[in-house]
Amino acid sequence: MIDRARLERRMGELARIGGTGTSVTRLGLSSEEQRARDLVGGWLAARGARVHRDPAANLWARFEPPGAGGQSLPIVVGSHLDSVPEGGRFDGALGVLCAVEAVESLLDAKSELRRPIEVVAWADEEGARFGVGLFGSTAAFGRLAANVAERHDRAGTSIADALRALGEHGDPALARRGPKEFVAYCELHIEQGPRLDQAGLALGVVDAIVGIYHARVTVRGRADHAGATVMTARADALAAAAEIVLEVERIARSRADAVGTVGEIAVRPGAKNVVPGECVFSLDLRTAHGLDSLVHDTLAAVERVTHARGVSASIDELARVSATTLDERIRGVLKRAAKSVGVDAPELTSGAGHDAQNPALAGVPTGMLFVRSTGGSHTPREFASIDDAAVGAEALAIALRELAS
Amino acid sequence: MIDRARLERRMGELARIGGTGTSVTRLGLSSEEQRARDLVGGWLAARGARVHRDPAANLWARFEPPGAGGQSLPIVVGSHLDSVPEGGRFDGALGVLCAVEAVESLLDAKSELRRPIEVVAWADEEGARFGVGLFGSTAAFGRLAANVAERHDRAGTSIADALRALGEHGDPALARRGPKEFVAYCELHIEQGPRLDQAGLALGVVDAIVGIYHARVTVRGRADHAGATVMTARADALAAAAEIVLEVERIARSRADAVGTVGEIAVRPGAKNVVPGECVFSLDLRTAHGLDSLVHDTLAAVERVTHARGVSASIDELARVSATTLDERIRGVLKRAAKSVGVDAPELTSGAGHDAQNPALAGVPTGMLFVRSTGGSHTPREFASIDDAAVGAEALAIALRELAS
Numbered sequence: 001m002i003d004r005a006r007l008e009r010r011m012g013e014l015a016r017i018g019g020t021g022t023s024v025t026r027l028g029l030s031s032e033e034q035r036a037r038d039l040v041g042g043w044l045a046a047r048g049a050r051v052h053r054d055p056a057a058n059l060w061a062r063f064e065p066p067g068a069g070g071q072s073l074p075i076v077v078g079s080h081l082d083s084v085p086e087g088g089r090f091d092g093a094l095g096v097l098c099a100v101e102a103v104e105s106l107l108d109a110k111s112e113l114r115r116p117i118e119v120v121a122w123a124d125e126e127g128a129r130f131g132v133g134l135f136g137s138t139a140a141f142g143r144l145a146a147n148v149a150e151r152h153d154r155a156g157t158s159i160a161d162a163l164r165a166l167g168e169h170g171d172p173a174l175a176r177r178g179p180k181e182f183v184a185y186c187e188l189h190i191e192q193g194p195r196l197d198q199a200g201l202a203l204g205v206v207d208a209i210v211g212i213y214h215a216r217v218t219v220r221g222r223a224d225h226a227g228a229t230v231m232t233a234r235a236d237a238l239a240a241a242a243e244i245v246l247e248v249e250r251i252a253r254s255r256a257d258a259v260g261t262v263g264e265i266a267v268r269p270g271a272k273n274v275v276p277g278e279c280v281f282s283l284d285l286r287t288a289h290g291l292d293s294l295v296h297d298t299l300a301a302v303e304r305v306t307h308a309r310g311v312s313a314s315i316d317e318l319a320r321v322s323a324t325t326l327d328e329r330i331r332g333v334l335k336r337a338a339k340s341v342g343v344d345a346p347e348l349t350s351g352a353g354h355d356a357q358n359p360a361l362a363g364v365p366t367g368m369l370f371v372r373s374t375g376g377s378h379t380p381r382e383f384a385s386i387d388d389a390a391v392g393a394e395a396l397a398i399a400l401r402e403l404a405s
Numbered sequence: 406m407i408d409r410a411r412l413e414r415r416m417g418e419l420a421r422i423g424g425t426g427t428s429v430t431r432l433g434l435s436s437e438e439q440r441a442r443d444l445v446g447g448w449l450a451a452r453g454a455r456v457h458r459d460p461a462a463n464l465w466a467r468f469e470p471p472g473a474g475g476q477s478l479p480i481v482v483g484s485h486l487d488s489v490p491e492g493g494r495f496d497g498a499l500g501v502l503c504a505v506e507a508v509e510s511l512l513d514a515k516s517e518l519r520r521p522i523e524v525v526a527w528a529d530e531e532g533a534r535f536g537v538g539l540f541g542s543t544a545a546f547g548r549l550a551a552n553v554a555e556r557h558d559r560a561g562t563s564i565a566d567a568l569r570a571l572g573e574h575g576d577p578a579l580a581r582r583g584p585k586e587f588v589a590y591c592e593l594h595i596e597q598g599p600r601l602d603q604a605g606l607a608l609g610v611v612d613a614i615v616g617i618y619h620a621r622v623t624v625r626g627r628a629d630h631a632g633a634t635v636m637t638a639r640a641d642a643l644a645a646a647a648e649i650v651l652e653v654e655r656i657a658r659s660r661a662d663a664v665g666t667v668g669e670i671a672v673r674p675g676a677k678n679v680v681p682g683e684c685v686f687s688l689d690l691r692t693a694h695g696l697d698s699l700v701h702d703t704l705a706a707v708e709r710v711t712h713a714r715g716v717s718a719s720i721d722e723l724a725r726v727s728a729t730t731l732d733e734r735i736r737g738v739l740k741r742a743a744k745s746v747g748v749d750a751p752e753l754t755s756g757a758g759h760d761a762q763n764p765a766l767a768g769v770p771t772g773m774l775f776v777r778s779t780g781g782s783h784t785p786r787e788f789a790s791i792d793d794a795a796v797g798a799e800a801l802a803i804a805l806r807e808l809a810s
Contacts, residue, residue, distance in 0.1 A: 084676070086674075128676075191633070192630045192632065192633035193630065193633030193634060193635070194634075194638070210632060212632070214677060223783065223784050224781050224783070224784070225597040225598070225756075225757060225781055225782045225783045225784075226664065226666035226668055226689045226691075226783075227597060227615065227617070227664060227689075227691050227755070227756040227757035227758060228596070228597030228598035228755075228756040228757050228781070228782065229598060229664070229756075229781065230598075230664065230756075231654065231657050231658045231663075231664055231665075232658070233599075236654070236666075238650060238667055238668075238670060239650055239651065239654050239667075241647075242646075242647035242648075242650035242651050243647075243651060245643060245644055245647035246644065246647050246648060246651070249636065249641070249644050252636050253636045253637070258636075259631065259632065259634070259635065259636055260636075261631035261641075261677075261678070261679075261680055262643055262644075262681075263631055263643075263672070263675065263676050263677045263678060263679050263680065263681060264672065264675050264676065264677050265643060265670060265671075265672055266670075266671070267668070267669065267670055268491075269489060269490050269491045269492075269783075270490065270668070270669050271489045271490060271531070271533045271668050271669065271783070272532070272533075272536065272619060272666075272668045272669050272687035272688075272689050273489070273531065273532075273538065273666070273668060273689055273757075273758075273783065274489055274666075274668045274783045274784075275666055275668065276667075276668060277784075282677035283677075284631045284632075284677050284678055286631075286632050350632075350633075351630070351632035351633040351634070351635075352630060352632035352633050353632065376629060376630055376633070376634075377630055377633070378630055378676075378678075378679060379628065
């Protein structure tokens, strides 16, 4: 049985690390993230886990089954402990808290398990500081890009420096574990959209994670005096970018499950009386079906708009991750577990990226459980009730017991 | 006679203040602008002027005529010393340099004058930092809006703070001088468009200055997760702003002599994976005919776009200055002066705002001389040759001699 009081008390304890009362700022590879790892590692060590931190700063805690004759390959369960700047208490953190609570409830109940269970807290999922999302899980599954440890934050500190400041050697690639070392991976996470809340349901089971394309687009026109340059003589970089922003929106809207977002934009020189000569903006495209075609159509629109306006554009592709379908058997286990705690959990596609993509792409049978959030995510308004959290932890415990038996 | 070597040497000296070799960044009310004032004030003091800085940080340098029996009301000649970010060496600066050179050439020639001449370097003409263009001349003619000194730059520094950092009391309204204190005002400035260059002429005489409307528009939507929020559930502040940018362009294009520009834009929270919840941008509208109707149509488009998208907008009007016709007699003086240096100067309407608007609107007889620029303005490419600058300074000297006699 889930110990609601223990779960609720720990939610509060964890939220104080990097918390300001209204929001949480616990960036990946920061000392706040490390304090959160120390707190969680302490709870798990106290229950007998072997706890260690790997070279990518992921926290691992392994519980061996009591009987010596069990299988040695573990079931892994976890999420991440970092947040975006001015984020909330639940994104990532709830998944770790519920994994800890689920495992403790199995220990409390002296459940007979044949396989080890490992709890993992992935480092730097958000990538808010260094721009490398899913950092820890990408390292653990050997999928890091070359030289990624040399990437810098705005203060000039590299990922390698940040790891060394935590006491590691600075080479996160050493965190690699083979996918054959795991039987299954499960992750609980708040839903980052409103569907469960709208449906009045506490839990959902993720069927797939969307593919994501990230790029930086630079439009180059010509800076001119805003008063003395007639409209027909301009090469306005912002006007071209504005047309592209609307094309990104139109193309995403024209597809059933796609989203397209321009979330950052800047112009140069950036004065009210100067026609913008340059405009740089971000491009975030996501879909569970046909990412390449969505990217192709959007980049064709960039080309069309800039050509028609006599300006130029360059595209700096930052990431392109295919859509990931999660394991059908694990999905079934999670649906039955939800059912047994009274929730007829719908299957949902995740529009956000998750650490679960990495084991799934590496071939580890992987499943994800969503818990209702009534205030979105990446904001202090994100909120999962203790009732929903407890139901989620209980379903997770039931699923782990089935998988580890 | 104009001392070309002296003029050219001083052009180089002034350009080094805030200069990077390729561009000049000498923002209004900055320490760079103050260094430029110190340099110019030093030249003028060395020739016997009484030099002082007023509470709006305008630099004044007064030359009394040698005979004690002359009239006491002065002719004023000048321009500004600040630049836009990454601007050029000539916008504003050339007008001050030529005013200094014109006065020095009259002193060199021991010209007999009946009236004092005052050289003025207006502070913060561009308004690049605080969003208040024509700042110093507006203060001097008592036309500042209430509470303008409380306006902040992006770092939270107010105009009053910036003035106090220069050693003033922080109340620019104290810079007011009555329009009856001046007999005439003349300003030389590079043309900020291509007409003189296209006509192959060094000088033009300004007949009118367009009306200008400046505002800051804030669009408020809702920040949401870029992956988990479907397109139909968004209130994207940037997408609404993009539509407005294109409406500003369309409306200006539909009128014969209008221009409309969005030169600054910023979004919040400003992360690639967050739908923009807020977008702030500048609006610059200009026309010599029907400014109010141009403003009305544009603001109606803001209302239409935001209403249709379920977002809101607020408009912070920063300036609305009617079109200004310059003084017919002074225009005649300037045309004759240009003729006597060999240029048949055409009359041109200025699409840019100028400090000259303020004395003109206050009833001071006002004239402006344009010098050819071969690379536009508000860019490092702006360029007036030393030949053209010398011809301009000479014409200005001839005009001043006539006006002060």
